[in-house]
Amino acid sequence: MKKDHYILGIETSCDETAASVVKNGTEIVSSIVSSQIQQQKQFGGVVPEIASRLHVEQITLVIEEALREAEIVPKDLEAVAVTEGPGLVGALLIGVNAAKAFAFANQLPLIGVHHIAGHVYANQLMHPMEFPLLALIVSGGHTELVVMKSHGSFELIGETRDDAAGEAYDKVARVLGLPYPGGPQVDRLALESEQSIDFPRAWLEADSYDFSFSGLKSAVINYKHNIEQKGGQIDPQHVAAGFQQSVVDVLTVKTVKAAKQFDVKQVIAAGGVAANQGLRKSLTEALQKEGIPFYVPPIALCTDNAAMIAAAGYEMWKSGVRSDSTMNGRPGMPLKSWN
Amino acid sequence: MIWLGIDTANSPLSVAIVKDGELLIEESSMMKVNHSLRAMPAVEEVCRKTSISPSEIDAIAVSEGPGSYTGVRIGVTIAKTLAWTLGKPLYGVSSLKSLAMNGQLYNGLLCPLFDARRSNVYSAIYRMAGEELVSVMEDQHCALAELLEQLKEMKEPILFIGEDVKLHEQSIREQLGEQAKFASFAVNVPRASSVISLAMRAEQADSVHSFTPQYRRITEAEVNLVKKEPTNE
Numbered sequence: 029m030k031k032d033h034y035i036l037g038i039e040t041s042c043d044e045t046a047a048s049v050v051k052n053g054t055e056i057v058s059s060i061v062s063s064q065i066q067q068q069k070q071f072g073g074v075v076p077e078i079a080s081r082l083h084v085e086q087i088t089l090v091i092e093e094a095l096r097e098a099e100i101v102p103k104d105l106e107a108v109a110v111t112e113g114p115g116l117v118g119a120l121l122i123g124v125n126a127a128k129a130f131a132f133a134n135q136l137p138l139i140g141v142h143h144i145a146g147h148v149y150a151n152q153l154m155h156p157m158e159f160p161l162l163a164l165i166v167s168g169g170h171t172e173l174v175v176m177k178s179h180g181s182f183e184l185i186g187e188t189r190d191d192a193a194g195e196a197y198d199k200v201a202r203v204l205g206l207p208y209p210g211g212p213q214v215d216r217l218a219l220e221s222e223q224s225i226d227f228p229r230a231w232l233e234a235d236s237y238d239f240s241f242s243g244l245k246s247a248v249i250n251y252k253h254n255i256e257q258k259g260g261q262i263d264p265q266h267v268a269a270g271f272q273q274s275v276v277d278v279l280t281v282k283t284v285k286a287a288k289q290f291d292v293k294q295v296i297a298a299g300g301v302a303a304n305q306g307l308r309k310s311l312t313e314a315l316q317k318e319g320i321p322f323y324v325p326p327i328a329l330c331t332d333n334a335a336m337i338a339a340a341g342y343e344m345w346k347s348g349v350r351s352d353s354t355m356n357g358r359p360g361m362p363l364k365s366w367n
Numbered sequence: 368m369i370w371l372g373i374d375t376a377n378s379p380l381s382v383a384i385v386k387d388g389e390l391l392i393e394e395s396s397m398m399k400v401n402h403s404l405r406a407m408p409a410v411e412e413v414c415r416k417t418s419i420s421p422s423e424i425d426a427i428a429v430s431e432g433p434g435s436y437t438g439v440r441i442g443v444t445i446a447k448t449l450a451w452t453l454g455k456p457l458y459g460v461s462s463l464k465s466l467a468m469n470g471q472l473y474n475g476l477l478c479p480l481f482d483a484r485r486s487n488v489y490s491a492i493y494r495m496a497g498e499e500l501v502s503v504m505e506d507q508h509c510a511l512a513e514l515l516e517q518l519k520e521m522k523e524p525i526l527f528i529g530e531d532v533k534l535h536e537q538s539i540r541e542q543l544g545e546q547a548k549f550a551s552f553a554v555n556v557p558r559a560s561s562v563i564s565l566a567m568r569a570e571q572a573d574s575v576h577s578f579t580p581q582y583r584r585i586t587e588a589e590v591n592l593v594k595k596e597p598t599n600e
């Protein structure tokens with residue numbers, strides 16, 4: 029009989045304290061996410077010091093809950109995988125040090141996982157990955173296009189030069205007076221709207237897969253300013269729709285272009301903004317037209333969670349990747365291949 | 368009974384193991400090292416050098432603050448994770464009180480102090496009463512000037528303890544003159560063995576899960592929030 033391999037995943041890179049047990053890299057046995065949204069809401073965004081304080085309060089509870097729900101004891105585990113970076117440094121340090129202490133106490137190998145590799149591997153929990161594949165990672169901290177030719181091999185072909193897509197969403201939400209977190213509300217307003225304001229799209233150089241959203245954000249602010257100076261009022265729905273269309277257009281066109289150029293077998297989307305209905309619809313339709321399979325995990329696996337870290341950790345563990353107790357939280361960690 | 372002690376509350380790092388009332392090993396460094404990088408390796412090292420496996424540890428004592436927010440959190444996170452997963456009791460000890468232990472032979476007031484920037488300090492006042500260190504002024508975050516004013520009124524010799532004392536030595540001397548005493552650098556090293564020694568006489572943490580650092584200060588974001596919201600009084 030083949031032995032099952034269980035990995036404990038831990039994630040604390042931003043404002044969710046999360047732990048999960050994943051079986052054989054593909055099956056979620058438990059996934060606990062303690063979100064700080066309620067506490068951070070009053071500050072209108074994530075305050076790093078508050079995030080760190082809340083992680084310390086939650087960390088052992090969340091890990092215990094993940095093990096209990098999975099009915100797993102530490103000796104059943106193969107390894108502990110933890111988000112090493114990128115993210116908020118103070119927040120990362122809580123997960124990293126908890127993981128190191130847990131690994132030492134239970135004499136388990138320790139594996140430091142890149143947060144984006146985690147988002148990509150969230151898909152492995154739904155569908156087997158087929159290579160080459162193209163991953164679009166869109167969240168509050170990231171906007172990246174990554175080509176993978178095999179497990180553990182990442183080629184970053186495009187990224188944002190300024191704001192991340194999710195960041196732009198949150199800023200525009202604030203301009204529209206929507207409460208934090210505003211991204212999902214902009215999406216909702218946009219979907220309800222019959223009309224949209226025409227905002228610019230930043231295509232950058234013809235051959236570039238990079239993104240830029242700060243110009244769009246300024247265009248929205250200027251638009252509001254101009255109307256209000258003339259004593260008028262903006263229609264938040266029309267603005268949301270126009271903004272969303274601009275973001276989704278650029279993301280979709282560049283993703284489809286890259287998918288064709290790299291002749292990929294599948295395209296996957298990941299990250300918090302991958303939960304955006306407008307983006308999902310646009311990518312699904314555009315890729316269907318090209319006959320390229322497109323997968324996006326359910327919302328709970330798009331936003332930050334520890335199952336994705338355990339899933340990536342499993343592949344790293346299989347490849348013999350190990351960290352030691354000198355592991356540090358790395359806020360600016362680059363995405364590196366392990367294969 | 369085997370105790371593991373950890374102090375990462377400020378830039379120095381100290382870890383120790385006490386077995387049956389005897390200090391087996393203590394490793395302390397005043398180097399400005401990154402605790403996230405160095406704390407767990409130091410814990411592993413003292414265990415390895417004493418041939419003690421993690422499961423043999425009976426109790427964990429940690430310096431709970433005040434101090435550097437990040438430093439305190441790293442020590443507390445390690446300590447609470449170890450205590451929880453090993454199923455052993457956890458003890459939190461004031462970082463100021465454990466530093467005051469360095470002056471336990473001094474006959475007078477003890478004033479451990481950490482710099483908190485902008486002329487503020489984390490400080491407290493203790494004195495020895497028999498074998499025990501008793502609190503004269505609680506651990507707090509305060510303006511140095513305020514602290515010195517209070518000390519002046521006590522009209523007793525005071526021993527200042529901590530590596531940050533040198534940052535404020537001039538102001539202290541100006542305010543307190545001969546009342547202020549400064550010890551050699553050897554007295555300024557926070558010691559994890561002191562954390563253990565105090566933990567032995569302290570109450571264990573009610574719940575490992577809800578154990579959190581004693582920051583002694585709310586965050587800037589919370590201060591601003593209170594300022595924005597007028598009170599209903």
Ligand SMILES: [Zn+2]
Pocket residue numbers: 143147167299300331332
């Ligand atoms: Zn993320």
